[in-house]
């Protein structure tokens with residue numbers, strides 16, 4: 399199998415896109431560490447992977463807690479693939495943004511992937527490591543009400559390019575996937591108006607299934623993408639590429 403002998407860490411592997419990524423990586427033979435806060439959903443995901451013949455374990459980590467980032471890196475050990483997927487989103491007009499929500503989004507969406515990558519990327523040296531970051535189309539297109547969330551993901555897209563440069567010498571590739579509206583537990587909390595508006599911006603005129611996003615993430619994490627680094631791959635139904 400393509401990823402036999404590889405070890406992967408998927409943050410936010412207990413739900414939505416991350417869960418599909420974990421399942422697909424394990425299906426290709428990788429040993430997968432799934433992180434998240436919800437132990438029950440973690441155990442469910444591990445059981446699903448094991449039932450399909452894969453290898454996975456769950457590590458509980460609240461990535462809003464700075465100390466938990468180093469603990470997760472330690473628990474994961476040496477890995478070949480890091481998918482910085484865990485993220486939270488909340489929408490508000492800028493004058494109405496709540497300080498706690500603002501800080502939580504920056505902590506989980508920027509600080510956690512930053513220090514996780516800092517801890518894990520150097521250990522990938524020589525192993526042909528791959529890091530895939532997960533961003534959003536609203537980091538590329540101005541959408542009223544998305545200021546803080548969009549800024550966190552724009553930061554992650556920028557970090558992708560810097561890390562591609564910093565870690566190329568270690569043989570580590572770093573890419574970002576720009577995601578369009580996808581049916582997950584996360585989007586189930588969005589109003590019909592919010593989700594409908596974003597879906598209307600896609601040229602395919604529909605939301606994605608988590609597995610459609612996972613396919614692109616897993617491709618970038620695999621040796622099939624061996625000459626791709628620093629790229630921003632849009633998996634957004636054409637929303638950021640096509641006018642009208």
Ligand SMILES: NC(=O)c1ccc[n+]([C@@H]2O[C@H](COP(=O)([O-])OP(=O)(O)OC[C@H]3O[C@@H](n4cnc5c(N)ncnc54)[C@H](OP(=O)(O)O)[C@@H]3O)[C@@H](O)[C@H]2O)c1
Nearest residue numbers: 410412413414415434435436461485534577579580582584
């Ligand atoms: N769905 C979309 O339409 C969409 C669009 C663009 C971009 N994205 C991005 O795609 C990624 C995945 O989104 P999703 O829709 O699949 O979300 P989701 O279903 O809400 O899942 C989010 C995942 O992140 C984890 N997570 C959240 N806060 C955490 C924290 N403080 N510490 C550790 N883990 C935490 C959750 O784990 P626990 O609950 O177990 O903690 C869960 O596994 C996010 O980065 C999101 O911004 C999603």
